[in-house]
Amino acid sequence: MIEIKDVTVSYKNHKVLDQLSLSAEKGEIIGLAAPNGTGKTTLFNVMANYVKPNQGSIVFNEEYTYKSEKDQLKIHKQLTTFPDQSDLFEELSGVDHIKLYKHMWKGQKKVKDITRELNMEGYVKNKVKTYSLGMRQRLCFAMMVAADSSIMLMDEVMNGLDISNVSLISQKLIEMKNEQKLIFVASHLLENLDLYADRVLFLKDGDIIHQHRPNQHEQTYLKIKATPETYHEIKQMIDLPEDHEYIAEHLLCLPFSNLPLNEQTYWMKQLLKFDEELSIGPLGTLEYYEKYYQI
Ligand SMILES: Nc1ncnc2c1ncn2[C@@H]1O[C@H](COP(=O)(O)OP(=O)(O)OP(=O)(O)O)[C@@H](O)[C@H]1O
Numbered sequence: 368m369i370e371i372k373d374v375t376v377s378y379k380n381h382k383v384l385d386q387l388s389l390s391a392e393k394g395e396i397i398g399l400a401a402p403n404g405t406g407k408t409t410l411f412n413v414m415a416n417y418v419k420p421n422q423g424s425i426v427f428n429e430e431y432t433y434k435s436e437k438d439q440l441k442i443h444k445q446l447t448t449f450p451d452q453s454d455l456f457e458e459l460s461g462v463d464h465i466k467l468y469k470h471m472w473k474g475q476k477k478v479k480d481i482t483r484e485l486n487m488e489g490y491v492k493n494k495v496k497t498y499s500l501g502m503r504q505r506l507c508f509a510m511m512v513a514a515d516s517s518i519m520l521m522d523e524v525m526n527g528l529d530i531s532n533v534s535l536i537s538q539k540l541i542e543m544k545n546e547q548k549l550i551f552v553a554s555h556l557l558e559n560l561d562l563y564a565d566r567v568l569f570l571k572d573g574d575i576i577h578q579h580r581p582n583q584h585e586q587t588y589l590k591i592k593a594t595p596e597t598y599h600e601i602k603q604m605i606d607l608p609e610d611h612e613y614i615a616e617h618l619l620c621l622p623f624s625n626l627p628l629n630e631q632t633y634w635m636k637q638l639l640k641f642d643e644e645l646s647i648g649p650l651g652t653l654e655y656y657e658k659y660y661q662i
Pocket residue numbers: 378383401402403404405406407408409410
């Protein structure tokens with residue numbers, strides 16, 4: 368559905384994206400996880416053609432590119448970007464905004480259903496100038512739902528939402544993915560991404576350095592909480608396997624699922640000696656994040 372080919376973006380001498388390539392299909396939620404200023408928004412801007420890459424191209428449905436205006440129109444009919452709160456019209460109501468997006472993208476969903484499902488009925492007819500941050504954010508999301516486009520780029524969709532609204536929107540994202548939308552979500556709520564993303568991409572030095580698939584755990588790990596002192600102590604006492612990970616100076620992880628049962632038992636016995644919190648499981652987005660960005 369989208370093919371990003373060797374995209375490079377530089378602002379003066381600062382290369383933000385460096386020959387980045389990616390393909391994505393409908394019915395996928397793709398998370399983007401990276402620290403501030405890494406290039407997530409820039410990547411979305413290139414996908415939406417708000418920023419022209421210095422090099423590379425994007426192909427939609429194996430057919431359309433931004434090289435011709437006719438193609439651009441076709442692409443923009445099926446692509447929406449998450450509205451900026453500052454773009455909302457203070458004197459218009461939430462319903463007005465939702466209708467606007469529904470009409471612009473010829474969305475099929477009923478405004479009433481959208482506002483009911485997003486718990487907005489209590490405020491959506493009031494003017495936007497009376498809304499809190501979280502109410503505005505839910506409105507921005509409702510506008511995307513109303514547009515009903517097949518590709519959605521959601522930058523910081525969970526910003527300013529309380530826990531119950533994060534959960535509501537996460538659920539809605541899954542429903543939209545099941546309707547075969549292709550949804551990109553850039554988010555700093557790392558553990559939340561594990562709940563709905565099919566893939567989480569980690570950006571570094573202008574490229575994707577890892578793709579984590581939260582629902583397809585190729586490897587589980589035996590994990591032990593370990594300060595640098597404990598890690599040092601463990602290393603002195605045990606010959607750790609070469610492929611172990613020591614993440615962000617607090618978590619030691621040993622690849623576990625591929626080991627025969629006797630070796631699994633061995634490693635558990637060894638690590639239990641240290642009386643630190645022990646668990647078995649895959650690495651999640653948060654752990655990969657800590658690993659790649661050393662926080
Ligand atoms: N129009 C611009 N002109 C110059 N530099 C820019 C411009 N837009 C972005 N940048 C720079 O590009 C880099 C990537 O910015 P971008 O907004 O894509 O990061 P991000 O990963 O989305 O960050 P955040 O998590 O803060 O939203 C930053 O160093 C930023 O300063």
